[in-house]
Amino acid sequence: MSGKAKWPQGVGRHLLDTVDSTNAEAFRLAPHHAGPCWIVAGEQTAGRGRRARAWASPRGNFHGTLLLHPTEPAATVALRSFAAALALRDAFVALTGLPEAFRLKWPNDVLLNGGKVAGILLESSGAGQGVQHLAIGIGVNLIAAPDPAQVEQGAVPPVTLLSETGLRVTPEAFLDALAPAYARWETAFTTQGFAPLREAWLAHAARLGETIRARTGTETREGVFQTIDETGALILRQSQGPVAIPAAEVFF
Numbered sequence: 424m425s426g427k428a429k430w431p432q433g434v435g436r437h438l439l440d441t442v443d444s445t446n447a448e449a450f451r452l453a454p455h456h457a458g459p460c461w462i463v464a465g466e467q468t469a470g471r472g473r474r475a476r477a478w479a480s481p482r483g484n485f486h487g488t489l490l491l492h493p494t495e496p497a498a499t500v501a502l503r504s505f506a507a508a509l510a511l512r513d514a515f516v517a518l519t520g521l522p523e524a525f526r527l528k529w530p531n532d533v534l535l536n537g538g539k540v541a542g543i544l545l546e547s548s549g550a551g552q553g554v555q556h557l558a559i560g561i562g563v564n565l566i567a568a569p570d571p572a573q574v575e576q577g578a579v580p581p582v583t584l585l586s587e588t589g590l591r592v593t594p595e596a597f598l599d600a601l602a603p604a605y606a607r608w609e610t611a612f613t614t615q616g617f618a619p620l621r622e623a624w625l626a627h628a629a630r631l632g633e634t635i636r637a638r639t640g641t642e643t644r645e646g647v648f649q650t651i652d653e654t655g656a657l658i659l660r661q662s663q664g665p666v667a668i669p670a671a672e673v674f675f
C-alpha cells in the first residue's frame with residue numbers, strides 16, 4: 424500500500440450530507456464552477472445508474488461526481504469513462520494492496536473477485552456535438568451492496584469492499600485516493616490521448632480472450648472478447664469476423 428497521495432491542485436471539493444443525485448447536483452453547480460470539482464454526498468435519495476436504473480446509495484458507500492468542462496468533441500469526451508475506471512482501480516489497489524483482485528469490465532464497471540464493486544455513469548450537457556459540462560458519476564459499494572437476487576440474471580453479482588477484503592474504508596478516505604488517481608489519468612488523456620488509457624485498460628480487462636455476450640438495444644451477440652478499439656468500442660470476434668460494438672451491456 425502506498426502513502427496518501429496529495430489532493431490535485433486546482434480541483435474543487437463539494438461535500439454534502441444528502442442529495443438526490445451527485446450527478447444532478449453537478450449540473451446544478453456547473454454554471455458556478457469554472458474548474459473541475461468533486462461533489463460527494465453522504466447519501467443519495469435518487470441515485471441513478473446506467474440504463475435508467477436506480478442506484479442504491481446508503482450511507483457508508485461512496486457516491487461522488489467529478490464535474491468537468493471539457494472542450495473536445497462528444498465522442499472524445501466519453502472516453503473519460505476509461506480514465507475513471509482506471510482511477511478507480513488505482514484507488515482500490517492503493518487502499519488494499521491487492522492488484523490482482525480488481526478487473527475492469529467493459530464498458531465501465533470495476534470488479535472485485537469477480538463481483539461488481541463500482542459503477543460509473545457519464546452524463547453530459549450541451550448543445551449539438553459540443554459538451555458543455557461532463558458529470559463523471561461514481562458509485563462504490565464500500566460497505567453495502569444490493570441483494571444479488573435483485574440483479575438481472577447473468578449479471579455479475581454485486582459485492583462490497585468490506586465483505587471481500589475485510590477493509591472498512593470511509594467515503595472520505597476513498598475520495599482522497601480517487602481524486603489524485605483520476606487527475607493522473609486525466610493528464611495522460613489530455614497530453615497523450617486515448618492510447619495509454621487503452622493499453623492500461625486492456626492490461627486489467629476482465630474476460631479478455633474469452634467468450635462473452637454483448638446485448639445492445641436490438642440484439643445479443645456472442646463472441647470472443649478480442650480487444651477495444653481506439654474509440655473505446657468492444658471488438659467481438661465472431662465466426663464471420665470481428666464486430667465493433669460501441670455500446671452494449673456485457674454478460675459473462
Ligand SMILES: O=C(O)CCCC[C@@H]1SC[C@@H]2NC(=O)N[C@@H]21
Nearest residue numbers: 444470471472473542543560562
Ligand atoms: O449503473 C452503474 O453501474 C453506474 C452507477 C453510478 C452511480 C453513481 S453514484 C454517484 C453518481 N450519482 C448518481 O446518481 N449516479 C452516480
